[in-house]
Amino acid sequence: MRILLISHYYAPEFGAPQRRWSALVRRFIAAGHQVTVMTPVPHYPAGRPTADQAQCHHVGGTETGMHGETIVRTHYLAHRGDIVTRSADHALAAIDGLRRSLLRFRRRSARPDVIIATAPAIDSLFAGTILSRLWRVPLVVEMRDAWPDLVTHVGAAVRHERVSGGEDPPAPDPARPPRRSLPRQAIGVVKAQVHLLVSAWQRDAAQVVTTTSRFAGVLRKRGIARVDVVRNGADLNVVQPQRDHVPAHEELRCLYLGNMGRSQGLETVVRAAARVHAEGVPIRVRLVGHGAERERLDGLARELGAPVEVHPRIPYSEVGEQYAWADTVLVSLRSWEPFTWTVPSKLYELLATGRHVTALVAGESADVVRASGAGDVIQPEDVDALVDLWRDLQADRERVAVRASGRNWVREHASDDVLARRYLEILTEVREG
Template structure:
């Protein structure tokens, strides 16, 4: 089977989409399939390639990936962290990938058997749809998490922002801009739903979002979770009794608006004021990292905000911790999502402090892997960490988390499921067209 993947994020970048596809493609190639990936020159998360990436990867280059896949490098647009320049980057990469793929697969005999387009970025879906129609091959639209809902989720038109006083009306210009943005987001939402409906299969990473897609008219969406390589995650042992006095709390991952990590900083500051020994480490990158560090300094919170570390150093941080934190804001689309990092945390055996709702909360409860609190519930977090600090046995390691991953979210299990979906859609497409099966 010849597989084409269109994605905006790919190795050697680090991140959830990159890790997912590296794991899947390794197993696809090992199973004897040919994989071509169309992806921009690496430039995540900084918006520009590093000097090494600029030297190694060129626009238009055809590279051999780490697993034997072919990688076609497309153009990109240097960007900042704001949604405007990032969306422009997505559009530039998508347009260039369309042009280059049409040239690369001009001959019918070389064309893929199936096209996979994955969001984010949303324009990749449009490119996948156009190519699949032109080549008359099946399209698999993969919606990582609740895309585009996480971007397009808006409140009632003209709603007054929370920061305004209750009796203050926004000025006309601000209201007009807000309404225009709301209309644009809704237009994007309608377009993406249309592209999804045009795919032969839509793959999502959670059962809750699959239900949402069914309600929107998507026929039989398939669920292939994010996951982790269970064999590659070390099971952490409990610390010896009396090893350290403070409760060690670790957050490892993105520090954006979505995570609501100011709740963690404020809770830690209040616990210190009450004499509860707590130490928090936040490690990663994101637009909110400077603000979190400033808040911790302002409040005198026992919180370190540290830069992103290589994956080779992650296990050392898990070994340091007593509990690991997963946090999302109380936004409706987050009830349909599961942070990809959660599966790795389950595999570590560490106690999980979960400020989550919806399917992610259900996973933690089902795995018996920690304590689930309402998102952004500062008081509940203080109560939990006070209990764990007083009785460290409550944060003891849990084998049940690794058992859950082995059954539901190990990379080998997920790749086999994904290949089964691809083989079915390709077989159905050939049957409908009457084309002979390729060897």
């Protein structure tokens, strides 16, 4: 089977979508299939290539990937990470990928048997839809997250916080005429149109793939019948199980490893650590990664005198040392409805380590932690509950003992081998109509 993958993110970049597709492509090729990847020159997360990437990867270049896949590099737009320039980057890469695909596959005999367009970026779905219609080749639309619902909800929530700190906004002053908020209205119209477009592309596809059952259910309620689930996962050959340890240290060691953005709600973690510390309970917290909130979290920890260390992103080769240091590992999301439909990809790696998981999540993420018996679940953004949990874990160290249940759950439900086999079954069914 000849597969064309359209993705804005791909190796050698490092991140959840890059890891997912590297794992899947490796197994697709090992099973005898051909894969062509249409993707920009590497420029994530900085918005521009590193010096090494700029030297090794060129716009219009054709490369052989580390698994034997063919990679065609498209244009990109260097950006600052803001929504405007990042959206322009997505659009440019998708349009150039569409153009290069039409040129590369002019001969009908060379065209792919199936196209996969993966979002985000949502613009990749546009390119995949056009190619599918022109070539009459089946399209698989992959929604790696609850897009565009998440963007719409997060934007509204962030505006609410800026206005009122999370409380209801103040009542208008009758003595002052109301101000028109045309930009906000315009943004609302654009988001509504994006919703309609994405839903249309999903209905037009031969198959939609999501990474969670709950979001698949949301799409089915919207009338999108052909929906299947292929989770994110973990490579059990790469993620090594941690050895159980009887801590020689008195303090409870808590580790968060990943993105530090608004979506994660890590302010809750910092405030809980400060309160536990103030009670005289020995505790240390490490936040390791990058994101828009990293500096603010570091400042909050200093302000509160919290025993929280904030570290920059580290190479994956050093991740094992961090897991070995920890007694419990954190997964955290805000209490926003779309997050009940999603599961952070990092969670599967945490389960595979065997470390106790402190999970500030709801919905499907909470279901996974409970089903795997991997740790304790509390409501997102609940400082009081997190303080209580950490106090109890420090007092009873047996509760943070390494357990095999999380890794066993991943082996059965979310290992890369299992996920690749399921994906290939879907692609075969789509190709055969």
